[in-house]
Amino acid sequence: MTARAWVRTGLGVLVLYHLLLGVWTLFLPRSFYDLFPAPGHPWVTFLPPYNEHLLRDFGAMNLAMVVVLGTAAAIAERRLPRG
Numbered sequence: 001m002t003a004r005a006w007v008r009t010g011l012g013v014l015v016l017y018h019l020l021l022g023v024w025t026l027f028l029p030r031s032f033y034d035l036f037p038a039p040g041h042p043w044v045t046f047l048p049p050y051n052e053h054l055l056r057d058f059g060a061m062n063l064a065m066v067v068v069l070g071t072a073a074a075i076a077e078r079r080l081p082r083g
Contacts, residue, residue: 004076011073018065026059 025032
């Protein structure tokens with residue numbers, strides 16, 4: 001496997017991760033707040049109460065990362081992943 005193929009594969013994995021996280025957070029923010037990273041293990045116990053606006057912004061940011069990483073994977077020029 002060439003170096004470019006490894007980079008594309010890594011970027012593809014990141015695209016899938018951000019896509020799943022972004023869709024979940026943007027469209028089901030309460031579910032994300034209650035269940036991430038695992039049911040019964042809330043990660044936000046030390047943070048302020050549930051904030052739908054903050055979670056939707058986080059989801060939208062992850063979907064924006066999908067666009068950036070997907071473009072970098074499609075073009076696969078050296079300057080894009082190094083950014």
